Amino acid sequence: MRHLELFAGIGGFRRAMDLLTQDRIMNFHCVGYSEIDPKAVKTYCANYHPNEDGEVAMGDIVEFTRDINNIKNLPDFDLVTGGFPCQTFSMMGRQAGFNEDRGQMFFHIIDILRERRPRYVLLENVKNLKNHDKGRTYMRIKEELESLGYNVFSDIFNTAKFHLPQTRNRLLIFATTEPVPDNFEEMFTCDNVANTFEDVCAELSTSNYATVNDLLMKEVAPKYFLSERIKPTILADGSANFKSRSDINMIIARPLTATMHKMHRACQDNYYSQDFIESRGSVNPVKTMTKEELAKLPIRKLTPEEAFMLQGFPSAFALNGRNAGVADGSLYKQAGNAVSVNTIYATLYFLITNNIIHE
Structure with missing residues (x-):
């Protein structure tokens, strides 16, 4: 499966997919990445060597999406991921949301989705996004995705439930244009994903720490x-x-x-x-x-x-x-700033093994 990693940071989504490929769960290939922080790009490139594979270095997503031809000329991809900037929604910040430039970054994801319509989207943000502005911020995100033909599902995932000893609650948003079971909204929960992961994690390549x-x-x-x-x-x-x-x-x-x-x-x-x-x-x-x-x-x-x-x-x-x-x-x-690798691995594993994501 071909993957586009937005707001890549140090590549937490990509690392999870590399491990899924290594474990022969599903083959993933990254076709491009966006990241504005030059120091994060250094760490990303030092570990993944994307230039050797001819991946598109998108750089600043704002500048990249300003020209629609950049979006049109991207290689084909089936899955878009991104931990878009969360400071504007965080309890630790001013909670300015969409009223601040960083809060607008979500709409550059929409620019790419509108033009290319990949089958799957997996996004990550702080827990507080779900309730920010009395829930209106999340509803705007959901409505934007639905207007493009996506079915949208979400839940709060705690890193500590995935064999990484860190209490870290993050909102994961999964969207797809593919059909899903009628009860998928009830299926897509942190507990269900964690239970599925628990049954198999000892045999997988993910990290495994009790404390x-x-x-x-x-x-x-x-x-x-x-x-x-x-x-x-x-x-x-x-x-x-x-x-x-x-x-x-x-x-x-x-x-x-x-x-x-x-x-x-x-x-x-x-x-x-x-x-x-x-x-x-x-x-x-x-x-x-x-x-x-x-x-x-x-x-x-x-x-x-x-x-x-x-x-x-x-x-x-x-x-x-x-x-x-x-x-x-x-x-x-x-x-x-990174996403927790095990959480993303477990989520994708759950989606793959339940035939929600397929090649």
Whole structure:
């Protein structure tokens, strides 16, 4: 199946399809990709080498779709994927939605769909999109797709249900021009997809971690450890105007964010004490120590490699990006913006094995 990856980032959709091809579930071939961030493109190219296969590097989707001939001249494709920009819909952002330029990116997907009408579409965004503007934003998206002849289905998918230890709730939207069973709206749920994946995941090529202890490295560079000065701030439970529970050593990680390199409090990001890491979780000082005592321990943040692994990528993907000249701050951003590979794999596996997607 020929695939066009929009808002590609570091290629989470593509990675899932590469693994499905490797597992002989279905053969996928990427014909082109769009990505505006040059650092993300570096990581993408360092891992997939798209130029060697003659794939179309679309670049900025706004500029690309400005000329309809660019869309017409794309190679044939059956499936479009994209994690279109979500900051305008996120609870962490201003929730400006379609009123901000980044919120308009969805309509450039529509430009491509209107002209080429591929059979399948799979999109990802933040959980809050479903309820943004009292549900009107999602209904606009659904109506735009339906106006092009697509049947549209969606649900909230939690990464933690797909053998990646990260609580990450994301909206997946699947649309197709092909006929589906009458009860497909009830079929297409996170729980059904997760149950199908659970039955077979041990035999598949996807990552498989029960907790973060399965992927935390015991020895890392000193730069990843928190300084004595910053530890009290990271561990603080907030201020008079903002209270939070800033725990460390979470065995199921908090959602990775694109801004994790900025070092938020431990209520937003993920930090681990060295004794917890070395004991693979059997020693957890959080249970016995005060915040002041914890601040005296060696505590570190995730490495970029670990962040990539929490999203279902091999650690080598981060290393390849670094070797291509991408700095840690950008690698963290890329991991935080990525789709979770296992979630996409499981969703496509479910759609394929239920004969919803077929070649």
